[in-house]
Amino acid sequence: xxxxxxxxxxxxxxxxxxxxxxxxxxxxxxxxxxxxxxxxxxxxxxxxxxx
Numbered sequence: 001x002x003x004x005x006x007x008x009x010x011x012x013x014x015x016x017x018x019x020x021x022x023x024x025x026x027x028x029x030x031x032x033x034x035x036x037x038x039x040x041x042x043x044x045x046x047x048x049x050x051x
């Protein structure tokens with residue numbers, strides 16, 4: 001019966017590890033998305049300025 005806590009502990013680490021991976025990935029993607037939107041807004045502003 002000693003295998004039960006080992007199995008559940010391994011499962012817990014896998015679940016938390018996966019959750020941490022996707023949390024970090026989501027925050028990274030949000031930062032990238034924000035930078036792209038800012039660059040697009042700056043390009044549109046520059047384009048409107050030249051017209």
